[in-house]
Amino acid sequence: MSTTPKPSSSALISAGRRALQTEIRGLEGLLTRIDERFAEACALCLNCRGRIVVTGMGKSGHIASKIAATLSSTGSPAFFLHPAEASHGDHGDMGMITREDVLIALSNSGETPEVLTLLPPLARLGIPLIAMTGHPQSSLARSAHVHLDVSVEAEACPLNLAPTASTTTALALGDALAVSLLEARGFTEEDFARSHPGGALGRRLLLKVSDVMRQGDAIPKVSAETPMTEGLLEMSRKGLGMTIITDTQGLALGVYTDGDLRRSFDRQLDWHRATMAEVMTHPCKSIGPNALAAEAVLIMESHRITALPVVDEQGVVVGALNIHDLMRSGVY
Numbered sequence: 024m025s026t027t028p029k030p031s032s033s034a035l036i037s038a039g040r041r042a043l044q045t046e047i048r049g050l051e052g053l054l055t056r057i058d059e060r061f062a063e064a065c066a067l068c069l070n071c072r073g074r075i076v077v078t079g080m081g082k083s084g085h086i087a088s089k090i091a092a093t094l095s096s097t098g099s100p101a102f103f104l105h106p107a108e109a110s111h112g113d114h115g116d117m118g119m120i121t122r123e124d125v126l127i128a129l130s131n132s133g134e135t136p137e138v139l140t141l142l143p144p145l146a147r148l149g150i151p152l153i154a155m156t157g158h159p160q161s162s163l164a165r166s167a168h169v170h171l172d173v174s175v176e177a178e179a180c181p182l183n184l185a186p187t188a189s190t191t192t193a194l195a196l197g198d199a200l201a202v203s204l205l206e207a208r209g210f211t212e213e214d215f216a217r218s219h220p221g222g223a224l225g226r227r228l229l230l231k232v233s234d235v236m237r238q239g240d241a242i243p244k245v246s247a248e249t250p251m252t253e254g255l256l257e258m259s260r261k262g263l264g265m266t267i268i269t270d271t272q273g274l275a276l277g278v279y280t281d282g283d284l285r286r287s288f289d290r291q292l293d294w295h296r297a298t299m300a301e302v303m304t305h306p307c308k309s310i311g312p313n314a315l316a317a318e319a320v321l322i323m324e325s326h327r328i329t330a331l332p333v334v335d336e337q338g339v340v341v342g343a344l345n346i347h348d349l350m351r352s353g354v355y
Contacts, residue, residue: 042179042187049175049188050195056172057199064127064153064169065203068099071151073123075101078109080137082186083129083193090127090197097205106137117144127153127197131173131189133161142166155193171196232319233312235352236333236342237263244269244340247276247300251292254279254299263345265330268303273339275332277305282328309334312341316354319344 068075075094079087087103094101102119104126109117120126126145130138133156142163145152154167157174164170173196179187243261245254247268258266258279265280283304287294292302309332310319319331323346333342 038181041181045175045177045179046188046191049192052175053173053192053196056196060169060171061199061203064171064200065207067125067151067153067169068094068200068204069207071123071125073100073121073125075099076104076120076124076126077101077129077197078104078106078126078138078141079129080106080135082190083131083135086190086194086197087127087129089194090129090201093198093201094204097201098208099201099204106135106141109141117141120145120148120150122148122150125151125153127155128163128167129155129193130161130163131157131186131193133158133163135163138163155196157189230316230352230354231312232310232314232316232333232344233342235316235348235354236312236344237261237348238342242340242343243267244343245299246270247298247303249299251287251294251297251299251302254302255284258284261343263330263343265332265343265345266299267307267332267340267343268299268305269340275307275309275334275338275340276300277303278307278330278332279303280328280330307332309338311335316349316352320349320354323349 075091077087077091077094078084084103084105091101091103104119106128109119126141128138128141133154139162142152151169152167153169153171154163155171155173156164157172158164159170159172159174173189173193175188175192177183178185178189179191241261243257243263243266245257245266245268247270249257249268254266254268258264258281265278267278268276270276277299279299279302283302287302308322308326308328310322312333312335322331323329330343330345332340333344335341
């Protein structure tokens, strides 16, 4: 019984590099095709009052799904439509498309039957069609309002069969389209965060100090007349690495931190007689409850501190937070 010889490391590395070189050539060839037709496709999408529907079958379908997701997350409402289900009577997904939409259809051959079946109902509805194919003379390309050429000289597959370079090129063109629309719409980081509120960027941009701060009895605070020993106990009990010194109206006068405690050893203090007014740092850094949590990170990093009082517009203490609160929330 014969066995296939185990390939050498050099052979595997060479095969991988050849595949990437083939795909790079495909992408380089795409550069010259970012032209007026590409601008027309962008204009159709920008003028769309509905949604951008992206469709494709098989491997092209996977790419179409990713393009739809990228468009949606960058300010161009879009969804993926499976062409076989759209044309099947039992599913009726064609009803998801409205006259206000634009359809982007992906098919390397331009002759995918399931995609071509969509053409008559699209024509009846008067929906603009953008085709992305590797064959400009194909049925799909000739039926489109705008055809975007994603042809490649060869697939990365050595048999020139498995969709590899062609799907990479189609995906890259979809990214180019999404980015061009993003810039044209003036889409910002804040817009991206609002569409990804659960992601790291969403947390960093949208989370406010009030969402993460300690409140009520969890706030470490004492009066200016409090003995230093009691202030230390309050700092230890609340576990924020600081205690806030306030006046009778709750206004922040200063803070006493772990760092202040270490520096106290260098001072000639009677620890049993000293009050918090004598040892506190004042004025102190603080932040408002409506500020972004990311601003708290900036203040802490800039001043090399690990905790902050949270005060309202009058300077009254309403909360407190430290670096660990920000880390737990995913902001830091």
